[in-house]
Amino acid sequence: MLYFSKLRILFISIFSFLFILIASSNLFKAGDSFFNKKINLGLDLQGGSYLLLEIDNKPVIEQKLQNFTTILRNYFKDKDIKINNIKIINQNIFFNVLDKNKQVVIDVFEDENSDINPYYPRFKSHQLIIEDVGLNFKVSFTKQGLIALKTSSQDQAIEIVRRRIDEVGTNEPNILKRGNNRILVELPGLDDPMRIKSLLGKTANLTFRFVTNNDDSFGVDKLKYEDGVEEAYVSKRIIISGDNLLDAQPKMDTQTNQTIVSFSLDRVGAKRFGKATSNGIGRQLAIVLDGKIISAPVIRDTIASGSGQISGGFTFQSATDLALLLRSGALPAPLNIIEERTVGPDLGQDSINAGIIALAIGFLLVIIFMFVKYKIFGLITNITLIINLFILLGILTLFEATLTLPGIAGIILTVGMAVDANVLIFERIKEELKDEKNNILAFDSGYTKSRTAIIDANITTLLAAVILFFMGSGPVKGFSVTLGVGIFTTLFSVYFIARLLTSIYVSKNKNKEKLIQ
Amino acid sequence: MIAFNKYYNHFNLFSSILVIVSLILLTFKGLNFGIDFKGGTLIELRSSDSKVNVSSLRDKFSQMNLGDVSVKKFGNDTDFLIKFENKDDKKNIIEEIKANLENSYGNNFNFRRVENVGPKVSEELLKSGVIAISLSLAAMLFYIWIRFEWQFSLGAILALFHDVIVTLGVFSLFSFEINLSIIAAVLTIVGYSMNDTVVIFDRVRENLRKYSDIKIFELTNISINETLSRTIITSATTLLALLAIYFFGGEILKGFSLAMILGVVFGTYSSIYIANTVLVRLRVSQRTVLREDDNK
Numbered sequence: 001m002l003y004f005s006k007l008r009i010l011f012i013s014i015f016s017f018l019f020i021l022i023a024s025s026n027l028f029k030a031g032d033s034f035f036n037k038k039i040n041l042g043l044d045l046q047g048g049s050y051l052l053l054e055i056d057n058k059p060v061i062e063q064k065l066q067n068f069t070t071i072l073r074n075y076f077k078d079k080d081i082k083i084n085n086i087k088i089i090n091q092n093i094f095f096n097v098l099d100k101n102k103q104v105v106i107d108v109f110e111d112e113n114s115d116i117n118p119y120y121p122r123f124k125s126h127q128l129i130i131e132d133v134g135l136n137f138k139v140s141f142t143k144q145g146l147i148a149l150k151t152s153s154q155d156q157a158i159e160i161v162r163r164r165i166d167e168v169g170t171n172e173p174n175i176l177k178r179g180n181n182r183i184l185v186e187l188p189g190l191d192d193p194m195r196i197k198s199l200l201g202k203t204a205n206l207t208f209r210f211v212t213n214n215d216d217s218f219g220v221d222k223l224k225y226e227d228g229v230e231e232a233y234v235s236k237r238i239i240i241s242g243d244n245l246l247d248a249q250p251k252m253d254t255q256t257n258q259t260i261v262s263f264s265l266d267r268v269g270a271k272r273f274g275k276a277t278s279n280g281i282g283r284q285l286a287i288v289l290d291g292k293i294i295s296a297p298v299i300r301d302t303i304a305s306g307s308g309q310i311s312g313g314f315t316f317q318s319a320t321d322l323a324l325l326l327r328s329g330a331l332p333a334p335l336n337i338i339e340e341r342t343v344g345p346d347l348g349q350d351s352i353n354a355g356i357i358a359l360a361i362g363f364l365l366v367i368i369f370m371f372v373k374y375k376i377f378g379l380i381t382n383i384t385l386i387i388n389l390f391i392l393l394g395i396l397t398l399f400e401a402t403l404t405l406p407g408i409a410g411i412i413l414t415v416g417m418a419v420d421a422n423v424l425i426f427e428r429i430k431e432e433l434k435d436e437k438n439n440i441l442a443f444d445s446g447y448t449k450s451r452t453a454i455i456d457a458n459i460t461t462l463l464a465a466v467i468l469f470f471m472g473s474g475p476v477k478g479f480s481v482t483l484g485v486g487i488f489t490t491l492f493s494v495y496f497i498a499r500l501l502t503s504i505y506v507s508k509n510k511n512k513e514k515l516i517q
Numbered sequence: 518m519i520a521f522n523k524y525y526n527h528f529n530l531f532s533s534i535l536v537i538v539s540l541i542l543l544t545f546k547g548l549n550f551g552i553d554f555k556g557g558t559l560i561e562l563r564s565s566d567s568k569v570n571v572s573s574l575r576d577k578f579s580q581m582n583l584g585d586v587s588v589k590k591f592g593n594d595t596d597f598l599i600k601f602e603n604k605d606d607k608k609n610i611i612e613e614i615k616a617n618l619e620n621s622y623g624n625n626f627n628f629r630r631v632e633n634v635g636p637k638v639s640e641e642l643l644k645s646g647v648i649a650i651s652l653s654l655a656a657m658l659f660y661i662w663i664r665f666e667w668q669f670s671l672g673a674i675l676a677l678f679h680d681v682i683v684t685l686g687v688f689s690l691f692s693f694e695i696n697l698s699i700i701a702a703v704l705t706i707v708g709y710s711m712n713d714t715v716v717i718f719d720r721v722r723e724n725l726r727k728y729s730d731i732k733i734f735e736l737t738n739i740s741i742n743e744t745l746s747r748t749i750i751t752s753a754t755t756l757l758a759l760l761a762i763y764f765f766g767g768e769i770l771k772g773f774s775l776a777m778i779l780g781v782v783f784g785t786y787s788s789i790y791i792a793n794t795v796l797v798r799l800r801v802s803q804r805t806v807l808r809e810d811d812n813k
Contacts, residue, residue, distance in 0.1 A: 044769075052638065054637075194609075194611070194612060201608065336635075337608075337635075338637055338638050339633065339634050339635055339638040340631065340632065340634075341632045341633075342628075342631040342632070343629070343630050344627065344629045344630065346627070346629065347561065347629040347630055350767065351767055354765060354766050354767030355766060355767070357765045357766075358764075358766035358770075359761075361761040361764075362758040362759075362760075362761030362762065365760075365761060366754045366758060369750075369754055369757060373750060405766075405767070405769055405770060406698055406773065408766075409766060409773060409774070412758045412759075412761060412762050412766075413705070413755070413759070413762075413777070415754075415758050416754045416755035416757060416759065417709075417751070417755055419750070419751065419754045420747075420751040420754075423747050423751055424747055427744075427746055427747045427750075431743065453715065453716045453720075456664065456712070456715040456716070457712040457715060457716060458712075459660065460657060460660065460708045460709075460711040460712045460715065461705070461708040461712060462708075463653065463656045463657065463660060463708065464653050464656075464704045464705055465704075467649055467652050467653045467656060467704060468649060468653075468700075468705075471645050471648060471652065472649065472697070472701060473642070473645075473697065474697070475697070475698070476697045476698060479698075479701050
């Protein structure tokens, strides 16, 4: 056990040196470093905002079902089947047909090549399921249909979220999917997420619709103005929507000295807008954003240029934000912020300082303790411990792992527990030396006999770390990473570095009595 | 050699009382869950105006109609931790509070940390925390079951439950906050407690094979003594590291390091006075380990 070949010694030395180099690359500024990887600091250390958004898919589901009722009617109309009493209750469509047509309808829904009900061969499921509930048919989304719908609205939403955050221009945002209806946003360095929160809180669904006077409920919405007091009846027919916008910018209207948002339309939008403005001179055109009327100017002239402007008592900031929202597009569904954690940069720096001081003091205490207790073997343990720390930091650097405050605690804890293996070995050697007078043999069996205990001890800690890694979230995950990686680096440094140093010392002091105390 | 075995019965009784008291506390007083598990809003404030104190802040916040607000000093005199439930889930609550504070005290506040956990998320976090702890206990159970004879497994598991229950009992008694980092601490305690027990058990089993004429009562004592300096040294270095985190690692890690310190102390104690006494009570003998060897 104590013999090391030259090659092995060389390997261990190179390996240790390499990790010391890699770990120390964190001390240099990016760019002038010989090695461009670095440990990432978690949001709790560098400051920043963590937002968890949940997509409220209810309106999307209802919209889809609403659209589907039209498809359903038209499809069966062509087949001379009349769909009666169609209505939507609690995300279910109810309708009935004549008894003789019932089977035809069911067959259409259950056909794998159905024109109106997509089939997902991979999941052996349709999008919609039809049930005969006595007098009526009930149509609702299947589990797979809901998943497909959620996934697609998540795909759209994450794209829009990304665009909006990019427009604001924070550094290196991290935008990820979570589950099938959540989006996680990490914004390093951002200490006041208010603006981003308000930008993400808006669906930004823009429509241009005519104001009407008749108040029949069908085809007309009763909408409030932004001030929340005045109301107007607005046609459901959409002239143009946010999809037709090519660009939107905040501007100063030189005539009225008001801040406005000017926009330009795509070809289709421009054509429709031109037609509407020429037919509707004298009428009010309402500009509706997320169900509220921003303004409803009276059309004075035909606008054929495909560009226009929105005024509505904006400040420069609100105009800038509206333009940004319009440029980045509408969210498919509203987003709710269900979890928010923001750490200011000075608290982050304080945490880094506290973590480093705690690490230094913890390290120092352990080193002094070990030296006092084991003298020369304490020194060996301490050298091992230092190299162990470098290898641990080196691995975290290599994988560009995220270091959090609990992560630093994990490193300190690793320092405290790392000596365990060496202690187990040294204590065993002491016992062996009671009966065995040959130093080398005693050391050899000390290493061998302590091995099962060491492996047991490390496996139990590793199990805890692995479970924490998969179940934990955020900063706590960082703890499991350093604790888990620490176990491997500890085993390496104990069985290679410490053993190498021990073997050198022991073979030089073969005949010394009371070698270890 | 220290006669640990002289006090087996005393400490068994002591531990039973500890566990029962802890269970009573956990059942009737319960745990003080932080916003991670209860939902709500947390604000860490730093004031540059030395006149601001807890009671004036408390008055101010109680006027803001936030429901049950807790205001506490956090670390030093200028830092405050404010927690409330945010039942109505108001979206711009932080902005409102900022404006409100500015009105009465001027612009003297730094919002160092803001956390807002919705009810759905806190429920999920609690669930995954409970699953994580149960899973780690199950993993240890499985590991010890394949490594040792059942008598040993039972001893280790009892020690493990003892450590977790008593640590949580202390947290309940002093109403220390339970947050995500406490879950991490509990998992680490589980690992540490098991580690400590396994080292002694390893020695007990070795000695059982070696000596056929020594009774388990004596044998456990020999094994404890043989591994004692290791037990003390490892606990000492781990505690030194944890004390460094507790005193110098900042306010945020205080609860975490405290839980770990308790866990290490209980873990060390229980490997000696619970795990081993189970072996004695189950009358483990050389036959127990030799039979296992035959099966292999």
